[in-house]
Amino acid sequence: SDPVLSDAEYDRLFAALKALEASHPEVVEADSPTQRVAGGLTRAFPPVAHRVPMLSLENSYNEQDLTDWDKRARESTGLKDLEYCVEPKFDGAGISLIYEGDTLTRGATRGDGETGEEITVNVRQIRAIPLTAKFSSYGIGQAEIRGEVMINKDIFKKFNEQRAAESLPPLANPRNAASGSLRMVDPREVGKRGLTAILYHLSFFQSLPRKSLHPTPGTHSGVLEMLRALGFRSPAGEMKVVRGIGEVIAFCREAELRRDELPFEIDGMVIKVNDLNLQEQMGMTTHHPRWAMAFKFKPRQGTSKLRRVEFQVGRTGSVTPVAKIDPVPIGGVTVSSVSLFNEDVVREKDLRIGDTVLVERAGDVIPYIVKPMEGLRDGTEKPIVFPTRCPVCGDELVRSPDESAWRCVNASCEAQVVERIIHFVSKDAMDIRSLGETNVKKFYGLGLLRDIPGIYSLDFEKLKSLEGFGPRSLQNLREAINHSRAQPLHRLIYGLGIRYVGETTAKTLAAAVQDIGDLEDWDVERLTSLEDIGPKVAESVHRFFSNRDNLHLLKKIRDAGVNTRNTHHKAAGSGTLQGKTFLFTGTLTGMKRSEAEELVEAHGGKLLGSVSTHLNYLVAGAEAGSKLEKAKKIPSVTILDEEAFGNLIGAHKKGTHGS
Ligand code: IVH
Numbered sequence: 001s002d003p004v005l006s007d008a009e010y011d012r013l014f015a016a017l018k019a020l021e022a023s024h025p026e027v028v029e030a031d032s033p034t035q036r037v038a039g040g041l042t043r044a045f046p047p048v049a050h051r052v053p054m055l056s057l058e059n060s061y062n063e064q065d066l067t068d069w070d071k072r073a074r075e076s077t078g079l080k081d082l083e084y085c086v087e088p089k090f091d092g093a094g095i096s097l098i099y100e101g102d103t104l105t106r107g108a109t110r111g112d113g114e115t116g117e118e119i120t121v122n123v124r125q126i127r128a129i130p131l132t133a134k135f136s137s138y139g140i141g142q143a144e145i146r147g148e149v150m151i152n153k154d155i156f157k158k159f160n161e162q163r164a165a166e167s168l169p170p171l172a173n174p175r176n177a178a179s180g181s182l183r184m185v186d187p188r189e190v191g192k193r194g195l196t197a198i199l200y201h202l203s204f205f206q207s208l209p210r211k212s213l214h215p216t217p218g219t220h221s222g223v224l225e226m227l228r229a230l231g232f233r234s235p236a237g238e239m240k241v242v243r244g245i246g247e248v249i250a251f252c253r254e255a256e257l258r259r260d261e262l263p264f265e266i267d268g269m270v271i272k273v274n275d276l277n278l279q280e281q282m283g284m285t286t287h288h289p290r291w292a293m294a295f296k297f298k299p300r301q302g303t304s305k306l307r308r309v310e311f312q313v314g315r316t317g318s319v320t321p322v323a324k325i326d327p328v329p330i331g332g333v334t335v336s337s338v339s340l341f342n343e344d345v346v347r348e349k350d351l352r353i354g355d356t357v358l359v360e361r362a363g364d365v366i367p368y369i370v371k372p373m374e375g376l377r378d379g380t381e382k383p384i385v386f387p388t389r390c391p392v393c394g395d396e397l398v399r400s401p402d403e404s405a406w407r408c409v410n411a412s413c414e415a416q417v418v419e420r421i422i423h424f425v426s427k428d429a430m431d432i433r434s435l436g437e438t439n440v441k442k443f444y445g446l447g448l449l450r451d452i453p454g455i456y457s458l459d460f461e462k463l464k465s466l467e468g469f470g471p472r473s474l475q476n477l478r479e480a481i482n483h484s485r486a487q488p489l490h491r492l493i494y495g496l497g498i499r500y501v502g503e504t505t506a507k508t509l510a511a512a513v514q515d516i517g518d519l520e521d522w523d524v525e526r527l528t529s530l531e532d533i534g535p536k537v538a539e540s541v542h543r544f545f546s547n548r549d550n551l552h553l554l555k556k557i558r559d560a561g562v563n564t565r566n567t568h569h570k571a572a573g574s575g576t577l578q579g580k581t582f583l584f585t586g587t588l589t590g591m592k593r594s595e596a597e598e599l600v601e602a603h604g605g606k607l608l609g610s611v612s613t614h615l616n617y618l619v620a621g622a623e624a625g626s627k628l629e630k631a632k633k634i635p636s637v638t639i640l641d642e643e644a645f646g647n648l649i650g651a652h653k654k655g656t657h658g659s
Helices: 007-023 063-077 153-165 174-182 187-192 220-229 245-257 276-282 343-349 414-425 436-445 453-457 460-464 471-484 489-495 503-512 516-521 524-528 535-546 548-559 567-571 593-602 626-632 642-652
Strands: 047-049 083-090 093-100 103-109 115-117 140-151 195-207 240-243 266-273 292-296 301-313 318-330 333-339 356-360 368-372 406-408 581-585 617-620 638-641
Touching (some): 063 245, 063 266, 063 276, 063 292, 083 140, 083 220, 083 245, 093 174, 093 195, 140 153, 153 174, 153 503, 174 195, 195 220, 240 245, 245 266, 266 276, 301 414, 318 356, 318 406, 333 368, 414 436, 453 471, 453 548, 460 471, 489 516, 516 535, 516 548, 524 535, 581 593, 617 626, 626 638, 638 642
Parallel strands (some): 581 617, 617 638
Antiparallel strands (some): 047 115, 083 240, 083 266, 093 103, 103 115, 140 195, 266 292, 301 318, 301 356, 356 368
16 A cells, blocks of 8 residues: 555556566566566455456557457457447455355455455445345345445545644555555444445356346446446446447547546546456456456656755644655646655655656645656765754754654744644635735735734734735735634634644534633543544644643634634534433444534533443444443443434434435
8 A cells, every 4th residue: 555656657667577578488487477466465354365366457558559459359259349348447446345145245355366355344334335235136146246445536635634634644646545444453444434435347156046136237337237226336327338449449538538527536447348258258367357458547647857855844843845846747737846745755765856756646636756767867966955953943853753754843933823824714724715825924024914813903004005905805805804703613723723633623623612712621531532533632632722822822813703612512402412421333324423423412412432321322323342232231321223313313303414
């Protein structure tokens, strides 16, 4: 899940090796990657042998490759033209699922293609994978199906934002996030990652001896329809069945233009001979089936020269190296500035000033440097020197052993103050759009704005005299600032820029209190009892609300008329659960846990972090574990399933909630 080179680069090297081996068969080694599919095994999950090897696909990069393949396919089958099914090539992590008697019995990773890792418990956490599916209605008793586990782009983006809030380097692309998530040791964590799965292949099945409701499909497109009808996500909605390679090429071209419209990443299209009997007849090599071909889209990569590195001081004082490169167009945007995240990344990649670098930008993801092209060095490259003092205030930088970032710990360092204000007004925080980065810097530079509360006491008379601030834009600014006073509490909490507190954590905190001031009384233990808040985050929140300067700042914000209350808390609820305590465990299917928790609080109920005699209701969703067992032993705890909880809440519910 942490590749050392880009996919495109891998494919290029693989193709070069294949060509070399074709012309010099004597150099082919038994362990050459052309002799088996790539992949790696770790020991955390037990190995399982795949019933049918999980092969790779042969790649094509242009129309000629496709035309040649079609010709070979027609020759080998003796047919004039072939029917193909064309579907996206999903950029995720391959999985194999086994269903026996309509029940999911095993999930496995691809591993090295022969042997995968058994990850059944984790696979069960993915909602897009049904735990039972009526294969029997298609005359199938046992089935092995294959597909791809993925993370939608919007969830991936949020995930990286959260990592950034925790000063962790972002994951390079959704695929690495998916494959990493799939192999997490704690299945509950897997459930929280928002994974999805698309199934596209029936690799093995055993027929039932009796007559079934539907015939077993005889084409690949029929398999995709069947999978969809059985409750899986399949490419049935994105596929196209065509005759002849001309139509294949046209559809691939069109798909490449529209790749960004899909909610997930695709890196090409897969063309499959539609007739399953023909597939069988064509067979496979040790590396790939002969009846399928991948058409790879243009890589979202480019090369450029690394000219210099700037060091930017963030709102938490972390100093981030940013590479300035010659502008290069990648995937529709011009890239000239690429974050290098931290010193370790620079050292690991051995980047030097003057290097030619390979830059990748997948979809909406921020660009990153894959690696320097070492072969292009001429000896004039210079090492990247890290500053020992803050480039803005000149204070000494520190780096704690458990961190990868150097930090300026001077809280009044101008860079930090400015970045904190910029964060406060940003879109996902207080959303004061007309303020923005440029104006914050300008006002700060002119001494018109020194801190966050200062936003609410801006001297508009002085602003009038500034160039570019006509009555209209000043009016907009005034309105945007006023509007921000009524923002929901979680935006304020997020906007404060507390370390490790991203949007999700801010929402959790906001939902747990009546007023932001409540957090001053919360200790680390109480904070940790909230969902998704670990000791590190709790520690940071506690520290923030114990700091006198911060409390002073908060008071000024409150005095400026900014909403500090959880308005949701009182308004929506009926108070009928007043004094009752709740705890959720397991997976809810009808609503998100956070929504259910909000409902409880909205009705005056309280949430607890663990099972104890103080608990009134335990709501147990699917796969509830130790908490449920413990609760069963306490007679005063009422155990509700999701439906019973719905009834309880429904009885008190006002208006509609959820879907
Ligand atoms: S079919 C026996 N269809 O791409 C043929 N594979 O680069 C099984 N992949 O190993 C593969 N989307 O993990 C197939 N629509 C699709 C796919 C797909 C993504 C993956 C699969 C495969 C890899 C090869």
